Amino acid sequence: MKKVIISLLIFFIVCCSNKKESFNSVNSIRLDKLSKRIKLSNYVESISLIPLEHTDKLIGKIDKFIVTKENFIILDTYTSKAIFIFSKLGKIKKVISKIGKGPGEYVMPINCFFDEKKQKLYVLDLTLRKVIEYNINGEFISEFKIPFGSFSFTKTLNGNFLFSAGTFTDQNKGFEFLTTDSLGNSLNKSFKLAVAFTNLNIGNNKEIYFQKDSIFVVPKFANTIFRFINGSLEPILKLDFGRYKIPVNFFKEDESKNKKISKLMNSEFVYSLSNFSATENYFIFTIFSEKHNHLFFINRKTNDYTSGYIIIDDIKYLGFPQTFVAYENLIYGAFDNWQILDLKKVMPKSIFPDKLKNVNYLSNPVIAIYKLKDEK
Numbered sequence: 001m002k003k004v005i006i007s008l009l010i011f012f013i014v015c016c017s018n019k020k021e022s023f024n025s026v027n028s029i030r031l032d033k034l035s036k037r038i039k040l041s042n043y044v045e046s047i048s049l050i051p052l053e054h055t056d057k058l059i060g061k062i063d064k065f066i067v068t069k070e071n072f073i074i075l076d077t078y079t080s081k082a083i084f085i086f087s088k089l090g091k092i093k094k095v096i097s098k099i100g101k102g103p104g105e106y107v108m109p110i111n112c113f114f115d116e117k118k119q120k121l122y123v124l125d126l127t128l129r130k131v132i133e134y135n136i137n138g139e140f141i142s143e144f145k146i147p148f149g150s151f152s153f154t155k156t157l158n159g160n161f162l163f164s165a166g167t168f169t170d171q172n173k174g175f176e177f178l179t180t181d182s183l184g185n186s187l188n189k190s191f192k193l194a195v196a197f198t199n200l201n202i203g204n205n206k207e208i209y210f211q212k213d214s215i216f217v218v219p220k221f222a223n224t225i226f227r228f229i230n231g232s233l234e235p236i237l238k239l240d241f242g243r244y245k246i247p248v249n250f251f252k253e254d255e256s257k258n259k260k261i262s263k264l265m266n267s268e269f270v271y272s273l274s275n276f277s278a279t280e281n282y283f284i285f286t287i288f289s290e291k292h293n294h295l296f297f298i299n300r301k302t303n304d305y306t307s308g309y310i311i312i313d314d315i316k317y318l319g320f321p322q323t324f325v326a327y328e329n330l331i332y333g334a335f336d337n338w339q340i341l342d343l344k345k346v347m348p349k350s351i352f353p354d355k356l357k358n359v360n361y362l363s364n365p366v367i368a369i370y371k372l373k374d375e376k
Helices: 002-008 257-265 337-346
Strands: 021-023 026-030 037-039 044-051 064-067 071-076 082-087 092-096 109-115 120-125 130-135 140-145 153-155 161-167 175-180 186-193 208-211 214-217 224-229 232-240 271-278 282-289 292-299 305-308 310-312 323-327 330-335 366-372
Touching: 037 305, 064 109, 064 323, 064 330, 071 109, 082 109, 109 153, 120 153, 153 208, 161 208, 208 271, 214 271, 271 323, 330 337
Parallel strands: 026 232, 037 310
Antiparallel strands: 021 026, 044 366, 064 071, 071 082, 082 092, 109 120, 120 130, 130 140, 153 161, 161 175, 175 186, 208 214, 214 224, 224 232, 271 282, 282 292, 292 305, 323 330, 330 366
16 A cells, blocks of 8 residues: 555656766766656655745745745746745745836736845846845835846846846857846846757746855756856856757757747657756756656766656655755755645545645645755
8 A cells, every 4th residue: 555655646756876077177967867766765864844824815836936044935927926925934924016017016027036145135027127126025125127138137246137138049059148237237248158059948937046155057058057156157067968969950940939849848858957956965956858857966076966757755755846946955845735735635644744734725835845865
């Protein structure tokens, strides 16, 4: 019976191992073997669960998940168009909902960033092309316009901003990133990453990741991960997908984006690198290949890696969430209410977590905190 339950509760991931190789001083890892199963207990020491308190506005989808020392911050771009601030105990502290076209208001809050030192929240409006600054209580402070469309941004350590500024006309040439000062004035410094077209990262527009005072950039049309250091983008990790690399002539010139998506989803080739996170010892992210999400753990010191799409969660029997971030060497994941309810249908009451028994279709997400075995 237990084996049946575990198989029913499998979510994603799994293990394969490899050793490091060099690539002109940039770490290069060949990812041409995708495995299937792994026990979560091999990598995770413990899991804590925190259901988020009910709010009048419900969280439809987590489009940005930020963890700070004191708070969980969730952006729901399309359903509620609001930013939710919860305490680390899951209690709601503030819901910021300022839909409109006036000062301090937004139409399409596509991304957000929290300055933990200054306790300021910045919201990027895709439609109105502006960045809005609020304090932790959601009170409007200031805003500035940007002369380009952007899905992703971050505040840099010196107080400036780094934005993704869209692709070139020719998708084979790369991706562009721009910097501005704190008022939105261009610093006349752009980064055009002219990289080979090796994978098509469809569906993920959050290319910039702020993690523990480090800024990582994962372009949509590249298989290289960069770090923003001293005003420059430096490559730190090159992923060689081997036989899973999209062939150069895979797409026809007259094919629509929807046709390309359909072809990729029915192929074995790799695309959609997302959920990039970094702890002291690991780079963690997901890719999509062979109709599965594959989660990767890459050891930052040795380049050994584990990967796969099936996880047997033999700790809490919940699996592994699709949305996760790293903070202070812990992994924070978010489970939607429907995921918990689906598990509740097949999980014996004797092992279903007590903290989740009151979850219903009107509940907000549940936060799972994963303590890795080899992290401090």
